[in-house]
Structures are given as structure tokens and as C-alpha cells.
Amino acid sequence: MIVQLYTQSQLRNFTYLIKAEAGWYCIDPFDAEQVISGIDGDLVAVINTHEHWDHTKGNEKLREKTGCQVWAHRAAKGKIEGVDRYLNKDELIDLGKGKSFLVMDTPGHTHAHLCLLYREDETPKAVFTGDTLFNAGVGNCHNGGDPEILYETISKQFQGLDGGIKVYPGHEYLGNNLKFTLDREPTNQKAKDLYKDYEKDNFLVTDMNLERQINTFLRLDQEEIKKNLEGDTSTEKQVFLRLRELRNSW
Numbered sequence: 001m002i003v004q005l006y007t008q009s010q011l012r013n014f015t016y017l018i019k020a021e022a023g024w025y026c027i028d029p030f031d032a033e034q035v036i037s038g039i040d041g042d043l044v045a046v047i048n049t050h051e052h053w054d055h056t057k058g059n060e061k062l063r064e065k066t067g068c069q070v071w072a073h074r075a076a077k078g079k080i081e082g083v084d085r086y087l088n089k090d091e092l093i094d095l096g097k098g099k100s101f102l103v104m105d106t107p108g109h110t111h112a113h114l115c116l117l118y119r120e121d122e123t124p125k126a127v128f129t130g131d132t133l134f135n136a137g138v139g140n141c142h143n144g145g146d147p148e149i150l151y152e153t154i155s156k157q158f159q160g161l162d163g164g165i166k167v168y169p170g171h172e173y174l175g176n177n178l179k180f181t182l183d184r185e186p187t188n189q190k191a192k193d194l195y196k197d198y199e200k201d202n203f204l205v206t207d208m209n210l211e212r213q214i215n216t217f218l219r220l221d222q223e224e225i226k227k228n229l230e231g232d233t234s235t236e237k238q239v240f241l242r243l244r245e246l247r248n249s250w
Helices: 032-038 059-066 147-158 174-184 189-197 208-214 223-227 236-249
Strands: 002-006 014-020 023-027 043-047 069-073 085-087 092-096 099-105 114-120 123-130 166-169
Touching: 002 032, 014 032, 014 092, 014 166, 032 059, 043 059, 059 069, 147 236, 174 189, 174 236, 189 208, 223 236
Parallel strands: 023 043, 043 069, 069 085, 123 166
Antiparallel strands: 002 014, 014 023, 092 099, 099 114, 114 123
16 A cells, blocks of 8 residues: 655655555655644554655654654765665565565666665566656756756656556646646646646646656657757757756756
């Protein structure tokens, strides 16, 4: 069972709860009390996708109140306090009853960023993307990141994911990201339809098929997008970098 918690934070954070055989796992706790209210058993571990404060804010209180462990990317050593277990690329976290997380090493937003591919009987069903991939967007690189590395992560690790995989990002930015999509690709009918129906507090869970239709950063080969950019658009990497630069101040 996957529970998406909207935290009501200024940054519109999501926290996730996953029920496993041994208890609950929490991804990116913002409000510890909200997490405690959302579970009906033991909290096994908190998993931080990366080191930024809004993804680790609930760590200490959850450890104190539940005795849970804190897990994070190996490169987060010295960046997140009190980590009990450092996770490596392609490591499997067994959730029981054929369910598991596969750890993805996904630098770009920061260099200590991981994502979690949720699998049932080894078939990927969902991906928890932190601040790497958003609904209709990607993360910024302002605080310890690198847009060129982010491009490599998106192109090599997300473009090839099966279309039915659900996307669970670290923030609810869909409305603003759709506006950026339409600014760059005004004829994108799917983005138009979604934006027309968008409700700020009614959260849509997308999948990779939908993301490939509405996410500008996954549509780098589209002529309309390239035509509306200044500068070198001869490679998809250049298109991505220019889009990320524009999105920074948009």
C-alpha cells in the first residue's frame, strides 16, 4: 500500500508511506506527527531521497518517537545527521511478499540524490523521484547540483522506464510546470486539457506515459520546443540545458 501525504508546506512537499510486511517505510518526512498519524504499526525506516532540509525535517522526531532507522544515499554522509544505513546503486530493499525497492543513483538536483523504483514480483510499478523528476518538470540545480549531470540522469534512467510506471515526486508543482510546458510548446493539447482541469489541492498521480506527453524535459526532440529556443539546439542535451536555464527564472 502506498499513501501519499500532502504536507501543506510552503514548498508543497509530498511525504510517502509504504506498508511492508515488517511495518511501514517513510520517504522524505516533513511533518513527523503527520507520519505518525498515518501509520498503524511499526515504522521500520525513514528513507531520504536527498539532503535538503524539507526532505529530512521529520527525521529526528520520528527516530525519537518510533525508534526507526534513517537511510540515505551513500554520498549523503556528513550531509544528513544520524544516518543508520547508506544505500548504494542497484541495492534491493526487501519489503516482503514479493515487493521491493530498487535503489537508483540519481545525481543532478544534488550529488547525493537517490530515487526508489517500487517493484512487485520484480516488475516495476512506481518510482519515487524526490526532486529529480516532477510531474511535468524536473528539479533545479541551485543548491548543490549540476544540470549537465541531471540531464544524464533523466535521459539514461527515466526516459527508458515502462510507460505504466506511476510517478511519485517530492513536490506538487504540476500546475506551474504545465504552464511552463505550454509556454514552450503552446500546441500541446494534452497539457492544455490537464491545465484546464487542474485543481491545486486535488493531486493527480501521473505515469511515465503521461509524463512523456506533458513534460517538456522528456520531449527534447519536439520541433516546436526547439524552434522556440535561442542558441544551440543541435543536441538533446543542449535543449535540456537551455530549458533548465529558462525554468530557473520563469
